[in-house]
Amino acid sequence: MDITRRQFVRLCGGTAAVVLPFGLTRCAAPRPAHELIEDVEWKKGLADAAVRIATSRGATFADVRVVRNLIQTIAADDQAIKGVPGEWHYGSSPEHVLEKVDIGFNVRVLKNGAWGFVASPVLSEDEAVAVAGLACDLAEKAALTVPEPIHLVPEPVHVDTWVTPHEEDPFTVPLDEKVALLLRINEEVRRNPQTDRAFSWLDFWDENKFYANSEGAEIQQRLVRSDGSFFARARVGGVTAQRRFFVNPLNIGYEYIRGLDLPSHAERIAAEAVEKAKAPIIDFSGQIDVVMDPQNICLFEHETIGHPTELNRTVLVETNFAGSTFLAPEDMGSYEFGSPVTNFVGDRSRPMLRSTCGYDDEGVKTQEWDVVREGKLVGFQTTREFATYVGEEASRGCCMTESWDRVPQGRMPNLSLEPGGQDSPSPEELIADTRRGLLFRGFSSRIVQDYQRRYHTYTGNAVWEIENGRTTRMLRGAHYYGKNPSELWHRLETVTNPASWEPAALDSDDIGQPTQRNHNTHGAPWARFRNLNVGGPAS
């Protein structure tokens, strides 16, 4: 009897087939996980075993993820390659110089209308069988509490391979080269004698994700992420200030880092750190026009539109930690979220953006959709479970899990403010058109917002006064604030042209119990808001 490779692998319990003389075969010693993770056929066998157990137990749906995350973080604190306690920026800075390998798989089943989820770092078919059975046990118990069975909206069956387009694998670039780059950046920053510290970092991810489900989906994906940047810190007259060079983190290879020429920006950033340290504290409180650059809008839109339109928040799924939202499912199609130039698009398909991939973590092909169109709320972030809450018959593809040991959740995709038309102003023209206002550049983690995202206070990494169409001097401590969206997005008056749109992104975003990280882009043009509330640190 002939047996297929997959059947043979299964028989061997996850070990390799070794071909012996005379056509005989035998099972070899267990193969290490780093080999198995590259063997798509083997992963199909593992998933097949788990799914068969789940469906034989009566699960109406089962899916399997086999995941390897490879992470490399390198940071330089002045001329020392080491980690430092962070809070340099949103989230916190890399605290370790390290490489991390994390491999495992999980099985999620929907049985009797409830979920069960089990994860394991042991890659073997025996383990997959055990894990799938346990997931069914858990679902059966959970089902005893579920008033209405969970249903999933349909999704076509996809069998595909998807890889982040990239030219140069960041993990093949020698460490020496990366270290030399960081040290040179810091050296260039410290040429300015009024700086007292430079900090730079590089951060790379390589996610190998295999997904299969009981409907027949088999999807192999590889996501490559590259990020890196630096800060300059100045100390003048007892005042310390830092200025960050904002790189837009992307899903791309090391060619992105090479193209940034990070050291060439060090002189300007150092000078701006000094200027910031010398800047006066804002002494104005009231309403004024505010211009924001894409990196300042990035965090602002993440919190004010991103979290509120997570559909699972609207139905109180995250109440015990992250909170809920001021929006409700029935707001879709009618709620006036912003001014007529307020257009937000959700996507996981635009090239190079942080959340971009071929398929989400429950096999949904990624796409692009309107969340706010001409100021009106028209879309939410959905998964196969939650799409029906807003009457939709298909998921937007927002199911994500950070790694093999975390349960899939609805998470924020790329969510971006759209630019104006070609006849819209450039950033320079926007500033030139502003008689009196403030310019906020870059985001800062020193924000405050409530757990329903009703009210917000933000600042920037650097703030300038605008007088008669020109930026004049920097200010420290300036914040803008207001009720969301009536005192914020309703006051958006102008967005700049398509050429000014940038794929700004946060370093990290976390949610859930236990917490999971997420990567997403919040692209934006430059924008001007009329009469925003502005004040000092106590705003």
Place this chain on the structure above:
Amino acid sequence: MILTEQQVREIFDTAFAAATADEVELSMAWYHEVNREVVCGSTKVIRFSNSYIRDDTVVMPCHPLQVHVAFGSREGAAITNQLDPSGIRDAVARAEAIARAASPNESHRSLHGPEEYPEIPGFDEATAALTDEERHEAVAGVIERLQAEGLNGSGYFHVDDTLEAHANSAGAWFYRRATKTGYAVTVRSDDTTGRESSRVGSGWAAVGDLRRFADLDIPGITDVAIRKALGSVDPQPFEMGPHTVVLEPSAAASFIGLLMRLWSGSARTVGAWGSPSEAGTRVASEHLNLSTHPGHPQIMGSPYGPGGRPLGERVWVENGVLRNVPGGENGPAVHLVGDGGSKSLEEVIAGVDRGILMTQNWNTMLRTIDPPHVNGMTRNGLFRIEDGQLAGPLQNAWYSLRLDEFANNIEDASRPYKAASFGSSGLNGNLMPALRVANFNFYRPSEAV
């Protein structure tokens, strides 16, 4: 299965044999990444929302190996969860490659040799052996009650069976098993969502970092949250400005955490670093006492400190005076006990003629270091106190104050209670007092519930 001491020794031996670095330090232990906590061992979680179980999850035992190496003072680190020989050797090679590429670390510290660690049993066999059926039963009763009473409940119940092991090339060795469990629940008086939810009542209660499941009173904790939810329906506005506030232990914990960072010099805001306070100075009113106590019966924490030093008892603040500065040779401010005396929370409330009771807070963070300016907002139950009694719910509000003034305005404190941090994985259950604080400044009402 959680790795035995012998299995860990074999894994460590493989790593030591593969290493060429001058110094090698190996760990298998809980660790924190940016926005993510990693358990070394197994973790089982039931998460419910809308009063039904959303996720019942089991993560099988996983033992991430952390490899730290140094060539001279050049350091490198790697982590792997693949413990076959090739995976271990790969992690060592990765760490060494980083160390070779790194520049010298001026603050590099040489390894400590063998140390004696106090025996602090943190492992409870019954908790480790808790079945999935028993875990389910533990929450099924409260879910049934929430459903029967038409309440909207969201909860997080975890049981961890963990391992902590360390060894280094100077001969140090440490191995300890520990169990950990905790529960946090938010109850809303109904399932109203969106902007219409401002009148909804919401209550929260939690206990974190227990070693024994038998000590975790899930029905009792839920009952507290239910009472707060029902008691906070239709909250009323109140006058912004300074008030006398009683912070329940979990609410006090977030301020005490910030204070410890302020005094240790580890407080951070964007681009600004704090500097440590001087031992012997008065940093708070006489009602504040804080110490590290790993062996406290309600903590039973790990005695393994940074760099392999034994972590013993240490007084940080005594009657408002900073006796030792947290950090460095003094060790970290973990396994905290804040002992305010013998009063109960109710007795602290009873001592307030007119004030406000704060159950929990959110987003409390330092906005500036100098002065140490903090703001944040209340969450899940804010109540008026009149003549020592709770006198009705109040709307949530934002507050803004100086942390140093907060510490000096502490007028009373309770005995320590097992507290919990808000929301994240471990729930971080230090023993915290309730605090009565004068001139606690509210500046903006909030419609958020």
